[in-house]
Each structure stands twice: as structure tokens, then as C-alpha cells.
Amino acid sequence: MSKPTYTLVTGASNGIGRAFAEECAERGDNVLLVALPEPKLEEVTNQLSSQYPEQSFHLLGINLMDQGAPQQILKWCNDNGFTVNLLINNAGLGNSGPFVSRPAEFYQGQMQLNMVSLVGLTHLFLPMMMAQEKANIINVASMAAFYDIPFKGIYSASKKFVLSFSRSLNKELEGSSVKITVLCPASVPTNPDVMQREKELGLMARLSSRTPKQVASYTLDKMLQGKQVVIPGFFPRLYKRIGTVVPYRTRLNILAKQFVKNSK
Ligand SMILES: NC(=O)c1ccc[n+]([C@@H]2O[C@H](COP(=O)([O-])OP(=O)(O)OC[C@H]3O[C@@H](n4cnc5c(N)ncnc54)[C@H](OP(=O)(O)O)[C@@H]3O)[C@@H](O)[C@H]2O)c1
Numbered sequence: 001m002s003k004p005t006y007t008l009v010t011g012a013s014n015g016i017g018r019a020f021a022e023e024c025a026e027r028g029d030n031v032l033l034v035a036l037p038e039p040k041l042e043e044v045t046n047q048l049s050s051q052y053p054e055q056s057f058h059l060l061g062i063n064l065m066d067q068g069a070p071q072q073i074l075k076w077c078n079d080n081g082f083t084v085n086l087l088i089n090n091a092g093l094g095n096s097g098p099f100v101s102r103p104a105e106f107y108q109g110q111m112q113l114n115m116v117s118l119v120g121l122t123h124l125f126l127p128m129m130m131a132q133e134k135a136n137i138i139n140v141a142s143m144a145a146f147y148d149i150p151f152k153g154i155y156s157a158s159k160k161f162v163l164s165f166s167r168s169l170n171k172e173l174e175g176s177s178v179k180i181t182v183l184c185p186a187s188v189p190t191n192p193d194v195m196q197r198e199k200e201l202g203l204m205a206r207l208s209s210r211t212p213k214q215v216a217s218y219t220l221d222k223m224l225q226g227k228q229v230v231i232p233g234f235f236p237r238l239y240k241r242i243g244t245v246v247p248y249r250t251r252l253n254i255l256a257k258q259f260v261k262n263s264k
Pocket residue numbers: 010011012013014015016017034035036037038040062063064065090091092093094113140141142143184185186187188189190191194
């Protein structure tokens with residue numbers, strides 16, 4: 001009998017990551033749930049274990065802002081014989097506000113989480129995944145990846161990095177068994193900050209909004225169809241199109257106005 005395989009989801013205790021874990025479980029996957037060591041992570045894992053008793057669910061509480069975290073996650077998988085065939089690099093941290101209003105350490109942590117840990121996990125897990133007949137990586141970026149966003153500069157730059165890295169690596173892996181999908185969601189009501197932002201940004205944000213479940217399910221379907229860049233929702237795709245014909249300076253002014261209001 002062949003060895004069981006696993007889907008590994010980072011940031012699996014809340015929001016989009018939790019929805020990915022739940023959706024993958026519903027589709028029959030065994031799931032490895034990785035997030036900060038908070039009680040929520042255990043709650044989600046226990047809930048999945050009782051809902052799907054024939055599948056296997058394991059949790060690892062770890063801070064992905066710690067430099068050695070990707071190595072610890074790989075070691076945990078190797079020590080327990082977990083073979084990963086779907087890696088979902090979802091954990092990430094957003095913010096808005098004047099650049100200087102936060103200490104440099106905040107941005108170091110944000111860059112470590114949004115970019116460095118994602119690269120580390122991709123690098124460390126690729127050999128295991130390339131040894132399989134078929135494997136996938138989903139990297140979670142954002143619609144912010146398509147714009148320069150004043151008052152959200154490090155976040156949007158970190159998501160541009162995820163988008164660019166994912167597309168380049170996907171090309172590099174052509175002919176191998178691994179495909180990379182990059183998810184660029186608009187607004188997804190997952191935590192109080194995002195919900196407040198949705199209210200403040202008004203109609204456009206509300207029209208773009210998708211639930212975590214809709215995002216996870218749509219992305220997994222598109223991944224199976226071999227789509228490289230996934231933007232859930234008609235309105236976000238429309239805004240992206242419109243964005244390409246609006247002159248750069250006008251776009252920058254609109255975004256600066258939107259996000260200065262929304263700064264925290
Ligand atoms: N929500 C949106 O509107 C939106 C839009 C575009 C892109 N995104 C991207 O989608 C991804 C998920 O966003 P979300 O809104 O679902 O986030 P969320 O609701 O805040 O959940 C984040 C998840 O990541 C975990 N996490 C946070 N910091 C961590 C760390 N240092 N180490 C390990 N785990 C950590 C959290 O654990 P705890 O719950 O214990 O904190 C939680 O499980 C992010 O990459 C985000 O940038 C979100």
C-alpha cells in the first residue's frame with residue numbers, strides 16, 4: 001500500500017488558512033495544521049479529527065517569524081514520516097498606516113513571515129515534493145501585489161515578492177511534477193481588522209469581498225485546472241483590468257486617499 005500523503009497549511013487556525021484546512025479535509029486530504037501555538041489551533045485540529053475520523057490531522061504550534069521555523073517544520077514532518085504533496089503557504093501579516101508609525105522590528109517580523117518563511121518552506125519541501133508523481137504549492141499573495149500602496153508599502157511589496165517569486169519558480173519547475181499557484185484575494189472578512197477595513201473602504205470593498213470558504217474552494221478548483229494566478233471574484237478581476245488603463249499617478253493618489261483614511 002502506498003504511504004499516505006498530507007496537505008500542509010500554514011496559518012491554519014484562522015481565516016483563509018483555516019478554510020483551506022477545512023476544504024482540503026472535506027475533499028479527503030490528511031492535513032498538517034501549522035500556526036502560532038494558540039488554543040485555536042488545537043480546536044480546529046480536534047474539530048477536523050472528529051468530523052473526518054478516517055483521515056489524519058496533526059498540528060504544530062510554531063512562530064513562523066522565528067528564523068529556524070521552516071527547518072523545524074521539515075524536521076517535524078521527517079521525524080513523523082509525513083509526506084507533503086500540497087503545501088499551502090498562507091500565514092501572513094497585514095497592516096496599514098504611516099511607515100514611520102511602526103518600529104522597524106514590526107516590518108522585520110512582517111517581512112520574515114510574508115516572504116522569508118515562505119521561501120524557506122518552499123525551498124526545504126521542494127525535494128520531497130519533486131520526488132512525487134504530482135504535487136502542488138499554493139502561495140498566498142494578495143490583490144495588493146498588483147499595486148504600489150501608500151500607507152501599506154511593506155505589505156504590498158511583500159505580496160509583489162510572493163507573486164513574482166511564485167511565477168518565476170513555476171516556470172523554472174516546468175517539466176517537473178510540482179506546480180505553483182499564487183492566490184491573490186481581495187477583501188476576505190477573516191479578522192476584526194479586515195472587517196473594519198471593509199466597512200471603511202465602502203462599496204468597492206464590499207463588492208469584492210469573498211468568504212474564506214469561497215476563496216479556499218475556488219483556489220483549489222483553479223489549482224486542479226492548472227491555473228497559475230488565482231483572483232477569486234468577478235469584481236476584483238474587473239478592478240484589476242480597470243487599474244491597467246488608469247494612469248499610474250492617478251491610481252497612486254486614489255490608493256493613498258483610500259488607505260490614509262484606513263490607517264492604523
Ligand atoms: N483577509 C484578507 O482580506 C486578505 C486579503 C488578501 C490577502 N490575504 C492574505 O491571506 C493570508 C491569510 O490572511 P487571513 O486574513 O486569513 O489572516 P488571519 O485571519 O489573521 O489568520 C492568520 C493565520 O496565520 C497565523 N499566524 C499569524 N502570525 C503567525 C506567525 N508568526 N507564525 C505562525 N502563524 C502565524 C494565525 O495564527 P493566530 O490565529 O494564532 O494568530 C492565523 O492562523 C495572509 O497571507 C494575508 O496576507 C488576506
